[in-house]
Amino acid sequence: MNIEEKIELIQEGTLEIIDVDELKEKLEKEQPIAYTGYEPSGKIHLGHAVTIMKLKQLQKLGFKIKILLADYHAFLNGKGTVEEIAETAEYNKKCFQGLGLGEDTEYILGSSFQTGSEYTNDVYQLATLTTLKRAKRSMDQVSRHDDNPKVASVIYPIMQTVDMAALEVDVALGGMEQRKIQMLARENLPRIGKEAPVCIHTPLIHGLDGDDKMSSSKGNYIAVDDDEKTIKDKIKKSYCPKGEVEGNPIIEIAEHFVYPYHETLLIERPEKFGGNLELSKDELCTMFDNEELHPMDLKNAIAKYLIEFFRPAREFMAENYKDE
Numbered sequence: 001m002n003i004e005e006k007i008e009l010i011q012e013g014t015l016e017i018i019d020v021d022e023l024k025e026k027l028e029k030e031q032p033i034a035y036t037g038y039e040p041s042g043k044i045h046l047g048h049a050v051t052i053m054k055l056k057q058l059q060k061l062g063f064k065i066k067i068l069l070a071d072y073h074a075f076l077n078g079k080g081t082v083e084e085i086a087e088t089a090e091y092n093k094k095c096f097q098g099l100g101l102g103e104d105t106e107y108i109l110g111s112s113f114q115t116g117s118e119y120t121n122d123v124y125q126l127a128t129l130t131t132l133k134r135a136k137r138s139m140d141q142v143s144r145h146d147d148n149p150k151v152a153s154v155i156y157p158i159m160q161t162v163d164m165a166a167l168e169v170d171v172a173l174g175g176m177e178q179r180k181i182q183m184l185a186r187e188n189l190p191r192i193g194k195e196a197p198v199c200i201h202t203p204l205i206h207g208l209d210g211d212d213k214m215s216s217s218k219g220n221y222i223a224v225d226d227d228e229k230t231i232k233d234k235i236k237k238s239y240c241p242k243g244e245v246e247g248n249p250i251i252e253i254a255e256h257f258v259y260p261y262h263e264t265l266l267i268e269r270p271e272k273f274g275g276n277l278e279l280s281k282d283e284l285c286t287m288f289d290n291e292e293l294h295p296m297d298l299k300n301a302i303a304k305y306l307i308e309f310f311r312p313a314r315e316f317m318a319e320n321y322k323d324e
Contacts, residue, residue, distance in 0.1 A: 001061070003024055003027045003028070006027055006061050007020060007023060007024065007027070009057065009061070010023070010054075010057070010058070010061070010200070012260070013050075013053075013054065013202065013203075013256065013260060014054070014200055014201060014202055015176060015201045015202065015203055016199075016200075016201050017198065017199070017200050017201075018182075018183075018186065018198065018199045018200075018201075019198070022198045023171070023198045023200075026170040026171060026198055027061075029170065031062060031063070031064050032062070032063050032064070032170040032171065033063065033064045033065075033066060033167070033168060033169045033170050033171070034055065034058045034063040034064070034065055034066070034169065034170065034171040034172075034173055035065070035066040035067070035068060035163075035164070035167055035169040035171070035172055035173070035197075036051050036055060036067060036068070036172075036173045036174060037067075037068035037070045037073070037110075037160065037163060037174075038067065038068070038069060038070060038092060039070050039073050039074040039077060039079055040069055040070070040071055040074050040079075040085050040086075040088035040089035040091075040092050041074045041077070041079035041080070041085070041088060041216065041217070042079075042088065042216030042217060043216045043221060043223040043224075043225075044091075044092055044095035044096070044099075044223060044224050044225075045214055045216060045221035045222055045223050045224065046205055046214060046221060046222050046224075046253060046256075046257070047175065047204065047205050047213070047214040047215070047221065048095075048224075049099060049224055049257070050175065050202050050203065050205060050256055051173055051174065051175060051202055052096060052099045052101065053099075053256075053257075053260070054173060054200070054202055055067075055101060055105075055173060056099070056100055056101060056102075058171070058173070059101065059102050059105070063170075063171070064104070064106070065101060065102070065104075065105045065106065066105075066106045066108060066167050066169065067093075067096060067101075067105060067106070067107050067108070068108050068110055068163055068167065069089040069092060069093060069107055069108065069109050069110065070110045070160075070163075071085045071086060071089055071109055071110050071111050072110045072111050072114050072159070073110060073156055073159065073160065074088075076152035076153075076155060076156050076159075077152070077153075077156065078150075078152075089109065090321075091321060093107050094316070094317055094320055094321040095224055095225065095313065095317065097316065097320070098224065098225070098312065098313035098314075098315075098316035098317050098320070099224060099313050100312065100313075108167065110159075110163070113166055114159065114163075114166075116166075118166075119162055119166050122162045122165060122166075122192060122194070123155075123158055123159060123162050125192045126158045126161055126162065126188055126192060127158055129188050129191055129192070130154075130157075130158055130184065130188065132154060134184065135153075135154035135157050135158065135184075136149070136153065136154060137180060138157040138180035138181045138183075138184050139153050139154075139156060139157055139180075139181075140180065157180075157181045157184055160181050160185070161181065161184055161185040161188060161189060164185050164189065164196075164197050165189055165194040165195070169197045170197055170198060171197055171198045171199075171200060172185070172197040172198070172199050172200070173199075173200045173202070174199075174200075174201060174202070175201065175202050175203070175204050176201050176202070176203065176204050177204060177213065178201070179199075179201055182197075182199040182201075183199070185197065185199075186199060203252075203256070205249060205252050205253070205256065206239075206247055206248070206249040206252060207220030207221065207239075207249065208220045208221065208222070208234055208235075208237070208238040208239060208249055209238070209239055210239035210247070210249065214249070222234055222235070222253075222306060224310050224313045224314075225310070225313055225314050225317045226310075226314075227314070228307050231303055231306050231307055231310075232303045232307075235250070235299050235302055235303040235306070236296075236299060236303070238250060238299065240295040240298065240299060241295070242291055242294075242295055243288065243289060243290070243291040245285050245288055245289050248288075250295070250298055250299060250302050251284070251285065251288065251298075253302055253306070254281070254284060254298075254302060255281065257305070257306070257309055258302075258305055259280075259281040263280060264278040264279055264280055265278070265279050265284060265301055265302075265305065266278055266301060267279060267293065267297055267298065267301045268297075268300065268301065268304075269294075269297045273294070273297070277293075279293075284298075
């Protein structure tokens with residue numbers, strides 16, 4: 001596969017790459033490094049899985065994958081005690097392994113390097129270059145809303161920027177909620193003599209309740225290790241308005257987890273309601289938009305698909321992780 005073919009593949013399922021010409025240069029390296037950081041703060045769900053699937057693709061294309069288990073970031077963001085976060089980080093790591101990332105994936109705790117002198121010096125330098133307004137704005141979609149924000153909320157994006165330099169990443173991958181922080185990194189890292197990474201942004205999935213973002217703190221998610229009954233129950237109760245495609249979490253699940261791997265989705269229904277259908281992405285969206293496909297028929301199909309899609313992750317977790 002040549003570089004142009006790799007670029008085309010990487011672009012699938014992403015919203016933007018900043019920028020493509022720089023990515024071409026990175027792909028000329030023997031083993032470029034791609035990273036994503038995750039706060040150990042709860043269940044690993046479909047929203048996380050979007051980026052994990054992209055990391056798996058990059059891994060197959062020859063990238064070294066580094067996953068930052070950002071324990072200090074989670075602490076700064078009020079996600080629990082240090083001890084609680086450490087336990088969640090181990091659970092998160094097992095989930096990522098269960099989703100099929102290769103054995104050479106490197107999992108790195110933020111606390112393992114974020115107190116070093118060089119790291120701290122870089123944080124101080126960036127603190128002199130970053131306005132309070134810019135730091136606060138960069139956290140809009142990352143942190144919980146707080147009418148009385150702590151100083152931690154403005155340290156967080158500066159640390160995340162330094163993480164990219166400290167881990168020597170070529171590509172920083174994240175959902176669109178990370179965009180403002182990643183743009184801060186691209187602007188300010190060169191100002192302290194560090195190389196800015198290429199940034200790849202993936203879409204956010206709406207919560208099952210129709211909220212703008214799927215989130216473990218809001219409980220509007222499908223976890224990758226949910227059991228079959230839980231998946232069925234959550235999908236059955238989910239927001240899926242008749243005839244509405246945009247902002248519909250069930251349609252989004254089909255777009256991100258069915259059609260990248262299969263040409264069609266099987267819709268099973270009784271003959272009296274039209275019988276079974278095998279629909280492409282365009283056919284699904286058109287039929288649903290025209291109210292020719294009932295939401296419950298779509299929900300049943302998606303629930304059945306997700307049960308099988310995440311079966312390897314559930315089985316891996318059952319064998320390799322026990323919550324003490």
